[in-house]
Amino acid sequence: ASPQQRVSPAVQPTIPPTTIPSTASPSSGEDAQAAATQRTRVDAGRRVQPAEVGVALPSDTITVTLPEASAELLDPRDRSGRMILFFRARDSRAIGDPSDGPFFEDPQPVGSIQVDSVVPGVPIEVGSTAVWWPGGTELLAGDYEVQAILDVNRSDRGHMAPGNLRSGVVTINFARDHADEVRLELTQKIPPLVLPETKGIAWIDLPSALLSAAANRPVGHKAAVIFPAGYHDIRAKRRVWPTVYMVPGFGGRYTEAIALAPTLGNPALGEFWPQAVYVILDPESSLGHHGFVDSPLNGPRGTALVRELIPYIEDRYRVLREPSARIVTGHSSGGWASVWLALTHPEIFGAAFASSPDPLDFGAFQMSDLYRDLNLYSDADGSDRPSFRQDIGPKHDLVPMRVRDEVSVEYAMAPDGTSGQQWDAWAASFSPVATGALSARRLCDPHTGVIDPVTVEGWSRYDIARRMRADWNGLGRLFVERVRVIVGERDSFYLERAALRLRDSIDAHIRAETIAGREFPSGPGYIEIVPGATHASVFRPAQIRFNREIRAFFQGAGHHD
Template sequence: MTKVKSTLLLLVVSLGAIAQVPVSWKVSVSVAPEMRQSFLKGGRLLLHVTKQNEREPRNRSEITIGITPHRWDASSPFVIETKDKNVLSIGLDKLPKNASDKYYFQVVYKQNPDDGQENVPGNLYSTIDSVQFSTNINLSLTLKTLIPSATIIQHKFVKTVEIKSPILSAFSGKPRYLKAAVLLPSGYFDNPDKTYPICYRAAGLNGRYTAINGLINNKEFSDWWFSKIAPQVIYVFLDSQGPYGDTYQVDSENNGPCGKALTEELIPEIEQQVRYSPNAKMRFLTGNSTGGWVSLGLQIFYPDFFDGTWSYSPDPVDFEHYGLINIYEDESIFYNRYGYLQPGRRTIYGEPTFSMKDWIAGENVNSRTNNYLISGGQFGAYNAVFGPKGKEGLPSLMFDPFTGKIDHSIAKQWEKYDLKKVLEKNWVTLGPKLQGKIWVWMGDMDGLYSNVATRFLQKFLDKTENPKSDAKISFTAMAGHGQEWSDKAVLTLIAEKVSKMEGSKLTK
């Protein structure tokens, strides 16, 4: 792309970012007296608007409006005005000119300093109000509900582990905690002297250890898990909570030494409580999507600590193919080298459904900094995990939030998390340690285009020597993101590997 074209594209994007909104809405937000003790200054107000009445707007909305109300102390209402220059929004520009529908309004106050997400414990939200569409709306909403702490199901075969992390607490200068939920195999209590294989399940983006609740409440899975044919594996649900969103369970300048804390604090505590012996060499990993990247990344970064990984639809493992973007060479993540909008998502038939520009606009709205920096979303997390610290102790920005222009000096610093580059640079030492330990599945029509990066990882591994990699990477034609992921499937694969390992020991 020529410099002239690039400049014009960035100018167009900048103008679009400050386009005039088509409505003048004023929403007065109050904090209920009983909630004022729970109120924290400096949070983000998010107004959600939808035409759908079968769900709460905060769970999914066509329109989101965001503003950080500085110096608001909750003693008086704060008014969100769509015409305010400090307000960011998505969806307002798509309102029909002659709309006559009823719209449902709800506001969330995102204030939890330890969790970058919105609908998480510690944040406040209002009841729902509905009004007939108008270009001039005046509405009052009251923050009446505090989202409670998450709980884990009470069950004989479910164990919760939570510890204060000295490593992360020292990094942050305040207490930080690590937690996990453990699903024990059906034979666990009948064999008190047995060491069982153990598998650590990394969650999808911003996933929580509460995922165990849904699995144990799933009758089909539960019936299978407690049957005689089920794998005898200890299954551990990790939690990815972090101040900027998902921590990816690895050491980073912004989240702190999360990988060190995981491997030196949380995992030893879990394994002591469930009587796993590290000498068994049956400590495995699995995960889907972000969890796919985490499970593969942890195996690569800690090749002696973990004994095998099953990674499904991992996030980009090669940053030269970060979706369809080359972060080291491309000028912008919003437009490709041909001047077209860069897609961020697609259907399995190849139809783009969401542009990178729209994706980042949504994260900008969700962040109290008015950019994706601490949105708690995908790119807010990426910057915190992969990038260096920036101004005021916050993560750096790898690209401009309104033009998409890439800062290559920061992109270069992401290299240490580029899994393909890590393997390329360290194959002599890593290769022998990873033999028999890598299994990856990917749909060839991945909805986030992550299959492209996985293809290039496979190309590298196919060319390796001394040793020749035995990593198993498989692709399914016309399959989408995470299409073949299931806990049952991966646990069965782990059981098969364990059976082969045990059979091998008997023949020696």
């Protein structure tokens, strides 16, 4: 997830769902469970209502054509792919074109179909074999903007990847009492990423032998290096610098350096930003945010980082080569990756600073306990589990997106699990490979939400809290000595629950060791919950605090003036 939202800009839902009074600030994982449960017994916003029983609705006709005049847009080698249809109700407050979805704040319909061969001038009918959410277009009523995407890019994440084709936006007035006709033409090609020549930034595109061997195709490391104000100044006292590795959140990339460089390289802001070389990593794979874990589908991402990219950077630039001169930091999915890297590669990173990390404890994976719950979509009493909430007041939350909706939207976009969206990305990072397929084994049945225990066992290898409980003297000590975590009490994706649960475990272990007369080391590590803060609002105060602590960390090691 990004500092703002997981995948889309902040807007208000079209049809406000029920609001539930908030509760007092939780002080523990159990309190957080109770507080979140009381706040989230709500229905999501917009819903397509089913037809009356026994009433047959007319079948709509939807065709998408690559005009002969636009045939050159499509590489002859890319004739097959996934045709995705995105919709946006005209009265929706979701911002942007339909293809900018999925929209968390106001979920909109989506459907897709596999296309084996695109022939210019020949219409492709999106009919009965399409996969829809929440239902087929026959159930729609009112004005909707419609847009088609032909996803042919298998190397980059998501439907907006370079080389994919899209149509213009067409507005259709859907009605249930007659068959509607939708005709779309693919006339646009999503352009490739162009990296600007920016002062103070060095772009890295390094081939990876490890990742290429795992993928059986060329794969590389991408990153941006931002230099401190004194790096190129012959008058500067320092010649060799510490390094801050930044992991962007979900949807973020190394191109975030473009916005960061003017700030990080500004001498006037040297008191705010620790003076170091900043490396903005690229967490994207073709399947989504890979979290820098070694996984069957994404390949050895963490190993390749520390064995290939970091040595390349340290050979090329004037940076210090020791753990006390390297820290890793990030927000949301980038925060989780930062904690993971610090614990799995302590010989590389001396400390981690993470805000709003993805679930640190899979026993509190958003609102689910993956080890005990039977269903991802609903709890024991049948109530839908929420996925995304908005803070609409000091005592009320609003929930426009349920887990059921989020997973189903991803399935409608790509039934094979390659949507690149959040749950598919987690599966690509944590899941074993599905039997007889080159795709991730699903965490749950996409239709029913029933959790697959075999997949959970695979995910458990990446459960940071579970790994720590099995190795207090190793990982537990590392966490206390090196990891700082800050989360908002009302995190938009319920990520505070996992953080609190892990904090409870650490506190309980320290108490038990004290009672037994054994000394457990203290350290600067912590998990802090900020009262009233959300996934987005906690980002700035966390960054300010982290910057002070990173500076102090480097100063303590003699790496900062």
